[in-house]
Amino acid sequence: MSPALFAEHRGSLPILISFPHSGTYVPEEIRASFTGAAQALPDTDWFVPQLYHGVLERFDVSSLTASHSRYVVDLNRPPDGSPLYPGQTESAICPRATFAGAALYRSGQEPSAAHVQQRIERYWLPYHEALAALRDHILATHGYCVIWDAHSIRSRAPRLFAGELPQLNLGTWNGRSAGAERIRRVAALISGQQHFSHIVDGRFTGGYITRHYGAPSQHVHALQLEIAQRAYMLEADRAQFDPQLAAPLMAMLERIIEPLTAA
Numbered sequence: 001m002s003p004a005l006f007a008e009h010r011g012s013l014p015i016l017i018s019f020p021h022s023g024t025y026v027p028e029e030i031r032a033s034f035t036g037a038a039q040a041l042p043d044t045d046w047f048v049p050q051l052y053h054g055v056l057e058r059f060d061v062s063s064l065t066a067s068h069s070r071y072v073v074d075l076n077r078p079p080d081g082s083p084l085y086p087g088q089t090e091s092a093i094c095p096r097a098t099f100a101g102a103a104l105y106r107s108g109q110e111p112s113a114a115h116v117q118q119r120i121e122r123y124w125l126p127y128h129e130a131l132a133a134l135r136d137h138i139l140a141t142h143g144y145c146v147i148w149d150a151h152s153i154r155s156r157a158p159r160l161f162a163g164e165l166p167q168l169n170l171g172t173w174n175g176r177s178a179g180a181e182r183i184r185r186v187a188a189l190i191s192g193q194q195h196f197s198h199i200v201d202g203r204f205t206g207g208y209i210t211r212h213y214g215a216p217s218q219h220v221h222a223l224q225l226e227i228a229q230r231a232y233m234l235e236a237d238r239a240q241f242d243p244q245l246a247a248p249l250m251a252m253l254e255r256i257i258e259p260l261t262a263a
Helices: 053-058 113-142 180-192 208-213 243-260
Strands: 006-009 015-019 062-066 145-153 168-171 198-200 220-228
Touching: 006 113, 015 113, 053 243, 062 113, 113 145, 113 208, 145 208, 145 243, 168 180, 180 198, 180 220, 180 243, 208 220
Parallel strands: 015 062, 015 145, 145 220, 168 198
Antiparallel strands: 006 062, 168 220
16 A cells, blocks of 8 residues: 655644655556666665654654655656756656666656656645645744755765765755845854855755745745765665764754744
8 A cells, every 4th residue: 555645744833844855655566667776766865854853853843754756756856847957967857867877767668758747746746735835824824934855865976966965065046045144044053063064055056846935035935955865874774774873963953943943
């Protein structure tokens, strides 16, 4: 039996945390067409909801957590297939290759344009309808909303970027997805800590969720945090979450989110 498309919590604070890439469920009819390289779901945002466990326990924020793999459909890509980073390699709304460049589908079993559209309607649209409804509820209740899009990625992905990614990568769509003062406060908290390397609007400036929903003139502020996985897990062993290694990062996430709960 397939799980619900997402888990939703409606909190009392003006913060909404989105987890679009942490799901691992793949419907059997799709998984049957995968290559061996795809079966392990290597590009999953591993254990990101666990990283925010302290935040979710301490603060009554809203959250939306996808259950299905990004290989089914990428919830952080535009539905029309337009590029987020023109001229750079990036994954599609229905990816056909892993970040390492290995084929996702066995030869001749790639999804057709009609199948891609079906996945958008079945999986992508419900998530975004729920995200928009939570945003609107928060706006109606508090007068403003902060959307925090939570992600992680392998520290090295040569097909996507050169070298090693900083451990913390804050994306604000180059200052357009959130108010300047809110961005300054978050960036200061990230840059003020000593444990993790960091950058603002580097290789990842924010995906579809950050760009589409961030509208500071309408009191909606969206920020994306892409965490390099070496900050909290042994990247060679993705099946294991290391609480001891992750503890400093989890504490830091609480320190970052707390000021966002205030107007």
